[in-house]
Amino acid sequence: MDSHGIEEVPKQGDVATGTTILACEYRDGVVLVADSRTSTGSYVANRVSDKIVKLTDNIYACRSGSAADTQAVCDYAKRFLSDYAIQKGRPARVSTAAHVLSSIVYNNKDNLSVGLIVAGVDDVDGPQVYSIPLGGTLVRQPLAVGGSGSVFIYAMGDADYTPDMDKDAAVAFGRRLVSHAMARDGSSGGVIRSVVLTGDGAERGFVPGSELPFSLEGMADGLAKAVEEVAEHRAAGPSSSSSSAGAAAAAAVASRG
Amino acid sequence: MAAGYDYATNVISSEGKVYQLEYAAKAVESSGTTVGVQCKDGVILASEKLMMSKMLVDSTCKVVHKVDDQIGVAYSGIGPDGKSIVGLAQNIAHKYKQNYGERIAPGVLAQQLGDILYAYTSYAAYRPFGAHALVCGYDEDHKESQLYLCELDGTVTRYWGTAVGKGARSARTEIQKLKLTEKTCAEALPLLAKILHTVHDPSKDKPFVLEAGWATDATKGTFSRVPKDVLAAADAEGKAASEADGAAHGGAAAAAAGDA
């Protein structure tokens, strides 16, 4: 059970993508961002996994929950959507893909541990993001976060998200949130993968684990330094200039991404 | 000749024919005419429903059916076979909506229906359907209403306008002359009624009831039965026009209609 009284990990010994995933609409498309940690219990089974999966050229999904279940569900969806494209003579729309996935999850809810975020662009409804949490409920959202790490970044999303960002801002926003979740969630970590969809193909992005926008170690270093300098400042007495201590504190804040 | 080649659908004759399918088509050729046309603002199905007895209630044994919000199917041929085809079409539409969460396009439905009709021609345990079906409906991708013909052998084709049943041949010629793609459904309906009255021969055929349904811009792509008063007016107008033509040209069928 997580803090909300809802089980994310159903069976002991499962390989689960204890995860941080996110997708959001921005001005010209959608961006999907994910960490890369896959764990069995507290062992990192794969530190560079890819949780962003391609469903069609213009629709991708972020996976969370059981690795096996999410792979199987997405494979089924992929096949249904390719059948659909052949039959209709055009690729599926995002809402169709989301419906297909949610019905698979809903109809098998007792046996699946699957949380998905579907995002994409189509010529009728434009950029869209759909959240499909555990039971298969389907909800469209401008910003969706998921996985065990999401609880740490809901508030950041609430505070900072706007749909009118440009591509670079949206990718930076997504990576910033995911890096914060990776810092605090033991089940998230590794590298940050991202996918940007604008309607004509996908652009993948990658941030190595050594270059994350935010890390606890970076924050701890900066904070320690700043605390030290503030202490020195206090010791120097109330009349001394505060400029150097202020700069250290500002640097510490800046290191938080 | 057939000479034993006509007992099963899994045998092709030396002339390259599957006789059972040709016999099944005979059932269509001896039943009421059904026409379908794509107009400027929608698509219409209209049927000459032959009434086997004077005691039959007009609304009984419908041949034009609604299958989903935006789709209609009409048939000509053996009644129960046609009804069964309508049931299949409803099933296809229902399943599609369950799978994809959206309405089926008429073209997709027609293809899938054709697949089933075809399957019934190629298994020894089945017999082919004794009815052709006209499928019409609104295609949300192309923002237009479309008409498809699903023949009992599994052939699926899209038409601007076509006809099946007893009077199909001359009805098709008439439809071709009318250039209905340039007319509205409301304008086309009396013309279709006229065609059905013209191909109907009261001296040989049982009396008929006109049935029609349409998916028009006015109904927002929703398939619905043509309202009773509109249909009655179109029926009367069509009948009068057919009789007037008959009087002018002395056409055999129309003259007979005048006598009746």
Next chain:
Amino acid sequence: MAAAAMAPKLSASSSTAKELTTHPIVTGSSVLAVKFAGGVMMASDTLASYGSMARFPDVQRLRQVSDGVIIGASGEMSDFDFAMRLLDELRVESECAEDGAELDAGEVHHYLTRVMYNRRNKFNPLWNQLVVAGTKDGKPVLGVVDQIGTAFEADFTATGFGKHMAVPQMREHWRADMTEGEARELLEGCMRVLFYRDCRTINRMQIAKVTATGSVVSPAYSLDTEWSLKSFKKEASPEDGSW
């Protein structure tokens, strides 16, 4: 959270028994409804919770089934969506019959009682409390059915937390001859109390109305709330026994 999720789980799933009974995951809280002179009015907020997390703040829990029928749902939202799909299939089937017949609220309510009871008998319930509002033969209908198939009609009703907090107010203030305005005032009063006292509620609600002439579901709106009573502003002091 993550760490807690790592803890070994010792429950039915590790036994050989097949687990069928689901538990709700994405849930809606109270739905309130009252009859008034000439119709029925219903209210709910637009929140779908995920456990204790206010996860989806913009979900419609009052939905129009037809011109004359509205359904409100508490409980699992995916099951509510499923029930609504069943009703849509029923609608298509009925329209294809082309007999001009349309299901009224009484029939929709009864249909749902069969679905809910059936599913609970399969030990796989639809985890909802559904409220059906509409008219039958010109008279207002207000029906309720829950995940174990309990079903009844009432003059006023509330599901979820509202069962505890709104029903007493309704008992006190409800009259059969209430005007539409009075009904709305009563529902908003109850919603306000629920916002104050139900942890699974947000102050963003919708109201729906069914009368003989049809039905409407309002856009979402917020209620005025009161936080400036003198005793609220006063600094908490342990002597007063304050929390």
